[in-house]
Amino acid sequence: MIFLENEHIKASFSTKGAELQSLKNKKTDKEYMWSGDAGYWGKFSPILFPIVGGLKNNTYFLGGVAYELPRHGFARDHEFEILKLNESEVIFNFQQNDQTLKAYPFEFSLSIHYELSGAELRCNYIVKNTGNVPLLFSIGGHPAFATPTENDLNYTDYFLEFNHDSELTYHKIKQDLIDERTETIKLERNRLPLNHELFYDDALVFKGLKSDRISLKNIKNPRGLHFSFTDFPFFGIWGAKNANFLCLEPWYGIADGINHNQNLEEKEGIIELEPLKEWNHHWKVEPF
Template sequence: MISIANEHIKVSFSKKGAELQSIKGIHSNTEFLWSGNADFWGKFSPVLFPIIGALKNDTYSFEDKTYQLPRHGFARDMDFDFEEINEHEVLFTLQHNEQTLKVYPFEFKLALRYKIHGSSVCCTYEVSNPGNKDLLFSVGGHPAFAAPLNKEGDYTDYYLQFNNDDELTYHHIVDNLISDQTSTIKLHNGKLCLKHELFYDDALVFKNLKSDSISLLNDKNYNGLDFNFKDFPYFGIWAAKDADFVCLEPWCGIADSVNHNQQLAQKEGINTLAPNGFWERTWQVTCF
């Protein structure tokens, strides 16, 4: 485990997947991330790259060749190189290699830069294209936050507060793919109460979320967090069945639709980066 800390929080990571694994309040001793209990879901905050969600039949085509990739891609299961920038900032990097090129025919450099300041953690995804052709990719986050915090209270004591939505229209998932079927949840003053049944049919996937900040709050005490994200066109909210966490997932990309033709260049939400290009997005969580 790799850790950085200040007087407010201590944050820990694994080199595997450059995965954030703990955000702990120094004074309150509160753990804000999910415990990683493998009986429900054994991850904490995986990076999703070079795809998000599932491909139709787990395959895609590019330049008349067919390739296979697992759900959410391969980066989350690979060991990243690590560099400590200073006592409050770390950088993890992953580059293409012989194995990645067999399933994803692009040269790339993916970096995850984590910074802490006050009681906030910033996660920045940085994508570079060292190749001589366009790089096609998706990237996104999957952090799981504990609910309840400190095991105080119940799941249903917690709610999500949206800063700019009064209703949520989400796409249903069918066999891991995005369908055209939608449902709408009416919010009361931007508030979505958590209950396990919300996620019994998989994640809630949003294509037109207006909010760029979501807070995890509760009715029992002051503890919670603010999750801020900008320029992520898609968003997912998910929890494993009956697990005491909620994932807040900002995405630049989305799973295949049920009707997708499996052409990577025509995939919804795919990002295109020119040779020698650079791309970045940041999300931030502030704990209290």
């Protein structure tokens, strides 16, 4: 485990998957990350790469050849190297290997840069194309934040507050694929009240959020967090069935649509990065 700490917050990470596993407010010693209880969902904050979501039949085609990738790709299952580490920041790195090349025939460097700044934790995704052909990839976050139910606090006491949305139009996921049909939720005061039933059919997937900050709050105490993200074209919100956590997921990429032809070059949201070029984007979380 890797630990970062400043006067406001402290965080810990695993080298497997460069996964954020703990985020605490030092003044209150309250934990803001999900516990990773495998009875519900045994992860904390996996990195989704080189795809986000599922592929149709777990298969894509590239140059007429069929390749298989599991839902959300493989980065979360591999050990990362540490390129830099001090009290307030760590940079993890993962590159292609013989195993990944069989399923994903690209050369790449994936770095995950975590940095504490005041009361915020910033997560920056840095992708470099180290090969000599265009790199096709998607990437996304999947952090799971705790919604504890102690002291007469229930899951239904929590809500999400969107800084620029008064209604939410979302796609449902059907057998790991994106349903083209949409549904809309009208928000009162830009707030989405939480209940477990929201996620019984998997995540809510958004393609056109106006907001760049979503706050997780509750009606009974002042504890919560601000989750900020910029220019991510897709966003997912999810919780495991009847579990007391909520995932806020900024994505550069999305699961295949039900009618997708499975060609990777034509996959919705796919990023094409030219040889020797670098791509980076970040999200931030501020617990309070």
